[in-house]
Amino acid sequence: xxxxxxxxxxxxxxxxxxxxxxxxxxxxxxxxxxxxxxxxxxxxxxxxxxxxxxxxxxxxxxxxxxxxxxxxxxxxxxxxxxxxxxxxxxxxxxxxxxxxxxxxxxxxxxxxxxxxxxxxxxxxxxxxxxxxxxxxxxxxxxxxxxxxxxxxxxxxxxxxxxxxxxxxxxxxxxxxxxxxxxxxxxxxxxxxxxxxxxxxxxxxxxxxxxxxxxxxxxxxxxxxxxxxxxxxxxxxxxxxxxxxxxxxxxxxxxxxxxxxxxxxxxxxxxxxxxxxxxxxxxxxxxxxxxxxxxxxxxxxxxxxxxx
Numbered sequence: 001x002x003x004x005x006x007x008x009x010x011x012x013x014x015x016x017x018x019x020x021x022x023x024x025x026x027x028x029x030x031x032x033x034x035x036x037x038x039x040x041x042x043x044x045x046x047x048x049x050x051x052x053x054x055x056x057x058x059x060x061x062x063x064x065x066x067x068x069x070x071x072x073x074x075x076x077x078x079x080x081x082x083x084x085x086x087x088x089x090x091x092x093x094x095x096x097x098x099x100x101x102x103x104x105x106x107x108x109x110x111x112x113x114x115x116x117x118x119x120x121x122x123x124x125x126x127x128x129x130x131x132x133x134x135x136x137x138x139x140x141x142x143x144x145x146x147x148x149x150x151x152x153x154x155x156x157x158x159x160x161x162x163x164x165x166x167x168x169x170x171x172x173x174x175x176x177x178x179x180x181x182x183x184x185x186x187x188x189x190x191x192x193x194x195x196x197x198x199x200x201x202x203x204x205x206x207x208x209x210x211x212x213x214x215x216x217x218x219x220x221x222x223x224x225x226x227x228x229x230x231x232x233x234x235x236x237x238x239x240x241x242x243x244x245x246x247x248x249x250x251x252x253x254x255x256x257x258x259x260x261x262x263x264x265x266x267x268x269x270x271x272x273x274x275x276x277x278x279x280x281x282x283x284x285x286x287x288x289x290x291x292x293x294x295x296x297x298x299x300x301x302x303x304x305x306x307x
Contacts (some may be wrong), residue, residue, distance in 0.1 A: 004165045005067040006031045011059050011081055012072035013037040013046050014232070015127060016098045018136025020070065021051055023169040026138040036062035037133070038073075046133045064088040068165070070122075071097040071109070076238035079108030091116040094158045098124055100185055100235075102149045102178040104242035110151060118158035121149040123181065124171060125189075129230040142170035143291060149178050186246035190239055191254060194247070196228035197236075 008030040010017040024030050035052030036059045037043050046055045056062040063069045063085040071078050099105045113119045126144040146166040150159050163173045203214050264272040287293050
């Protein structure tokens with residue numbers, strides 16, 4: 001694999017940024033990777049484990065002279081970071097991000113992007129419940145999707161180069177407009193996370209079922225909910241506040257479906273339940289057929305694997 005950018009700057013050094021670094025190194029995609037994290041502790045850990053070729057003590061230092069700057073911070077912090085690095089961005093550079101909400105991020109970042117710098121928002125659909133600089137691994141993006149969300153003025157060459165970069169890190173790449181992206185993610189990620197958080201919260205409320213029983217007798221259903229609900233709280237708080245309309249729309253639909261299922265259970269309507277579960281089972285089959293999971297239990301992951 002050949003080099004795509006001379007210098008890449010990763011702002012924020014959590015799961016996605018650390019995985020990007022190891023994926024870049026695996027394929028030799030950049031001459032140098034600089035990094036910055038707000039917390040001194042994170043920067044120290046990054047230096048200890050060799051995460052990034054150079055860890056800087058400010059976002060501006062990391063971004064200076066970079067050909068690609070990727071904002072890997074929670075979506076609520078994107079605008080502040082963009083404002084901080086704007087004065088040092090190199091003409092012709094590309095600024096991108098990995099946020100799971102796009103309209104709000106574009107609105108927050110775009111005003112700070114200087115003339116001659118290309119803004120190409122992106123979102124890799126990959127992750128685990130782990131966070132922090134030690135959680136990354138080069139294979140995270142392999143056969144996962146990365147959605148590019150070009151803005152009105154996005155330069156086609158910059159979009160093409162970023163596409164090549166993500167493909168070289170192992171991802172499948174597609175393009176989407178911001179509003180549609182946010183609706184798709186509300187269905188596939190945001191609402192399911194909220195439902196998982198709620199289910200784990202409900203188990204916590206049911207004091208008639210002891211904590212030890214909940215933990216010891218967790219069948220796959222509840223156990224998988226807890227895996228999702230273990231995700232980074234700051235990131236998910238920002239996601240829901242930033243993708244409010246789409247998430248509320250999908251939760252409204254979810255509530256309607258839940259009421260219909262409650263009614264079917266109450267009235268003994270087995271046909272309704274059977275038909276509903278048959279339809280949802282077919283969706284699971286299509287996800288496996290698309291190569292986005294395996295038929296193995298436990299989310300298709302080996303329990304010993306750090307993913």
